[in-house]
Each structure stands twice: as C-alpha cells, then as structure tokens.
Amino acid sequence: MTDKTLNTRSKSKALLSLHSWSGIVLGMLLFAVIFTGSVAVVSDEIGEWSNSNAHQQLMLSSNMDATIKHLAKRTPAEYLDEITVYESHRQQLVYFFHTHRQNPSGAMDDYGIQYLVTPDGEIAQQKEGFGSDIYAEDDANALSRFLVAIHTELHIPAPWGLILTGILGLAMLIAAVSGFMMHRHLFTDIFTIRKQRDGQALKRDSHTVAGTWSIPFAILLAFTGSFFSFATAFGLPAMAVVAFGGDQEAMMHTLVGEAENQSKAPQESVNLDMMIADSVERQSSVPSFITLSHWGTESASLLVFFMPDKGNVGYEQLVYNASNGDFVEYKPLVGTVPSAGSAILSLIYPIHFGTFAGLFSKIIWISLGVAACYVTVTGLQLYAYRNEKHESSWRWFSRFNVWGFFGLPLCSLSSAVGFFISGAAGANQSYWTPMAFIIAAALISLLSVSIRNVLTLKQLLLSANGVFCLALPIFRFSHSDVGPIYAIQHNMHALMFVDLSLIAMATWCFYCVFKGEKFRQTQSTQQPAMPVSTREIAK
C-alpha cells in the first residue's frame, strides 16, 4: 500500500468521524432548527391563518396622512423622530412613533408609542415602551413569533441562543461538506436506494441520496444562517468597536444610510398617501411597511418597502423627499449607494428565507427544509440502527430520536392549540402559546420514558400529530367562523394553504401509522429470522 492510499484512507476515516460526531452531538438541535426553519418560511402565512385573516391592503385604502397628523398631535415630540406603519394580522394599521434608545439589555432599540388604528381611523389600542417589548407582547403575532424564535435562537436568552444557532449552522456546514468529501460515488449513487430483505429502504441509502441532492442548498442555508446568527449576536457590535471606536449608533447610521445632524427646522410635509400611491404605481404591488423619518421637518423623508417582485430576488426600498414629495432613489439594503456588501446581503436574504416569489417559492423552500430534515432524521436513525443491535430493550438512542422527531412537531402543533384556546377564552395568547408548547413537551417526555416499546411510542406520537393536524383547522374555524367556502370567496390564499397543508400532513401521519402497524405485524410473524438478516445488511 502506498503512502498516498494510506493517507486517503485515514482522511476518509477522519471525515467519517467528523461527519458522525457533528451529526450525533448536534443533530437533534439541528433538526429543531431546520424543522422550525421550514415552518418559519411561511411565518407570515401562519400569522394570517392563526388570525383567520387576509391582508386588506389598508395602506392603500386608508387616509394615512390624516391619521398621522391626528396622532402626531397627541404624541410627545421626541417620538416623531421616526414613524413606521404596517398592516397587522387583525385588520388594523400599526403606527409606531418612536425614537432610538438603548434598552435595559444594552442593545439599541426603538422607544415610543404604538397605536393600533382601525380602518375607519379609530385608535383601538395604544402602548408605550421599547419596540422589542411591544412586539413581544403582540397577541396577533404570538404563534408565528414563537415558532420563528425557536428557529432563530431556540428561546435561549440573547446572545447565547444566537451563538448556539450560529454554531449549529457551522455544524451543518461541516456535516454537508464532510458528507460531500467522503462520498466517493456521489453521482453514480444519486438515484439508488437499495432495499432490505424486509422491503424497507436501506437507511444508509436514504440518508446519502437525500443528502447528495440537498448538499448545495444545505451549504447555502447553513452558511447564510450562521451569518445571520453571528452577525446579530456579536459580529455587528464587534465591528462597531473596530471600525467606529465602539459607537454603535454611528455604525447604524452608516449602515442604514442616513446622514447625521440633519436639519430639524419645522416644515409641513407633503401628503403621505400621494407618495405611497406613486410608489405603488412604480412597483405595481403593495408595500409591506413604510418608515417616515423626521416627519414635519425640513429633512423629512419616506421609505416604502416592497417584497421582491417581477423576477427580482431583492427587496425594493423606495425613498421620497417628504418635504416636496419627489421620488429620490431606490435605496440599497445597506448604505446610501450600491456596494458589494449590500448586493451580497440582498442575495443572502432571499436564499435563506425563500420569500422572494410568494407562495410558489415558499413551497419550494419548505420542501428543501423537509429534505434537510429527512437527512438529519435518517442520519440519526442510522446511528441508532447501527449501534443498538445488541442493546437493552430500552434502546435509548432510538427513543431519543422518536422523542425529538415526532415530539417537536407535536409540541409546535400544541402551541397552535394553546394559541386558539387562550384566544377563545380571552386569555393572554403571548403567554399561553409557549406555555402549551412546554406542557406538551413535558407530557411527551413523560410518555417517552414510560412507554416500554419504542415502536408503540412512535405510533402513539405519530397518531397524535395526525389528530392535532386535523384538529387545528377545526379549532381555527370554531374560533373565527371563517370556513373553506368563505376563504375561497375572499381569496384567502394563506389561510387555505395552511389549512390544506395541515390536512395533507394529517393524512401522511395516518398513512405512516397504518404502514407502521403493518410492519409490526410482519415483524412479529418473522421474529426469529429478522435479527440476523438486518444485522447482515447493516454491515
């Protein structure tokens, strides 16, 4: 044997151990992040669905100019620094008059008064505080916000949650790249999933085939995800120290692309609705939100934010001079003029979020997430399968897998149940949505250690998933009276999409339970012959 072949052999051995360890140690957390990431792709749709709502495009139909003038009179002058407006999931426009302050945790935050305004201009609610706190208490977003926060920081306090998800991103990068490097027949095996003697697919093949297909996107998603986590957790503050002598506000001004020390001399701003109408005409779509800076002063400006459209993948930000109503520019994502950093960032967003072409791209991105979940699941199952041949009847690792893979979706569904029930009971939805998740997690953990047979546990959790998937559309309907016919008549796409997906998932769960029962029957009839044959194939 030459040195070179020895070298390659030890290298592939090293890669295999790297691949397995990165997967085994962080695999379950990675599954949690990937699963909730796939859900987070449709967080906006889930927000609409959980409130049985469809966007009314209130920004186009309301007299926002009059509302802002009216609200500005009753708001302390310091909060007129910046005003953001968007449509909530409960058919209200949210006006947030704010300035910028450091919050108790030391980060720069918005501080001011948030008004919820009904379509006819009435103030439904008003709240003063830090933007992050007001957002965290917003019941309309309770469900989607909770699910997204599992994805971004696993509900671990900042910055540790972000650092952990950043590390998970790097682990996914390691797993994907090492998997790619060690698989010598990458392209010849791309369609081949061999069968075991009992007709089940060979786990190793399922893992490698799904892994091979999803490698490019796994690398892209892991890379962009760890960028988001690390940049928010410590990258940006660290950059402020090096490049701006620690002045975070100065760095934010540079990144947002706003000149400091602008003129604050009072001057009447032009009609807001006219500028918005102009931007809508230019983009032929509806803005997601708008930001007014220094309203009613000489330096007043308006930024109108649009989701990507017409084949573009980047967000569009139109800037208007609000003192004369002129369109100024299409503003880059960061800075004032186009730059490489801004261009790459505007690619990173769509690649990671998949929200660049409505439901169409979101469905593809969810499927990519499902494929990545499948790779994680089969990888961990493979490890359990290979290492638990002569184990105790408890099969701890398989049990752990069942607990995570079927428990997490069930907990997420439970949080939705908690959202609806607390909503119907008039309780605090922002409190009960996570609470329902925790209660479900505790129950599932209890079941996982008390049911002796792993297969029974799996079947039970799978059927519970199916039942909850079916129950959720019913809960939603009884909570809101928005049924399928009403939804079709009113073009409520997001709502129909989530309802139908839940029904499809329920069907899939029940099919798997049925298949599992069939497998269990064949297994019990062939009991004596099985262990030898499966062990042989596993080798």
Place this chain on the structure above:
Amino acid sequence: MNHLIMTLPFILFAGMILLILMNTDPRRQQAARKFAPKSSTRLTLSSAIRKGLALSLLLPFIPLALMNNYAGILMYAGALTVIGWLIAELPSKAS
C-alpha cells in the same frame, strides 16, 4: 405572476429529464434486479447520452438569466433539488 408561470415549463422539463435519468440509471437497475431478477425488459441508454441529458438540466439557467428572471433561477435550482430527491425515493418498478 408572469415570471412564475415562465419558470414552470423549465421545472417540468427538469422533472422529465430526471425521470428518464432515474429510469435508465444502471446502479438503480442493478439494485432492483436483486429483488426481481426476472424482469429483464429495461430501458437502457448509453452513458454519453445520459451525461448529455444530465448536462441539459443546466440549460434552463440560460433563458432564465436572459429573461432577468432571477427568482426563477433560484426556484429552478430549488425545484431541481427537491424533484431529484423525491424521484430517487420512488420505488423501483421491479420491486
């Protein structure tokens, strides 16, 4: 919506090419034969043709780029990944 509809034919094209590649995949046929050795009537294509077909999967990137349909490029790449995986998961005809 227009750019989405323009992307669909390319995705369908990719699906068809992938189906052909899957059905003529020698490794897959070899694996299937172990379970059903009798079924011998199989579609075979020379490896050069298969390579050409595989490369043709890259062709849609050209028109999509010419149409400035960058969303289409990303969606096509994503759909290619997902369809490829799902097709590989389909059971072999012999089994």
Place this chain on the structure above:
Amino acid sequence: MTTATLLFLKNQRFWLSGPSTLLVSLEIMLAMAVWFPAGIGNVNNIMMPLIMFPLIWSVLFFYTYLTPVMQRAWWLLLTLVAINSAILAYQFLG
C-alpha cells in the same frame, strides 16, 4: 459522564480545529474591518468581514482538521494571529 467521553480534551487536534480555529477566524474578521476597502458605499469594510466569517472559519477548520502535519497548522494559525494582532494593535494604538 465517564472519563472516556472526556478523552477528546486530551486530543491535540480538538484544540487545534476547535477553539483555536474559531478564535483565529474571529480575529481575522475583526482585523478585516481595518484593512478591507470600504468602497464608495462606505459599508464594505463592515459587511464583507461579517459575510466572510463562516467561509474563513470553514476553510481554516477543514485545513487544520485534515492536515496530516499538525505542526504546520499550528504555525499557520500562529502566523495569522501575529499578522492580525499587529493590524488591530495598529488600529487601536497607532
């Protein structure tokens, strides 16, 4: 936890590819903010190091993990630390 599970702490490769590589990549990212051209947008020196951090880390990680000569990898990391520390020292003290 058994002693066997903690054995990796005695493995030199773990310290090389794990904490050392992570710290060195972080330092490279910070120093990059100093020398990377800011461009006309004046943002590239902030955005590019942040974007490139996962890339720098993965290149260094796979090199230090796979190289048969660990000595060389240690020297590489040390050189990178020296260069980038000099850049940062120049920025803060110079």
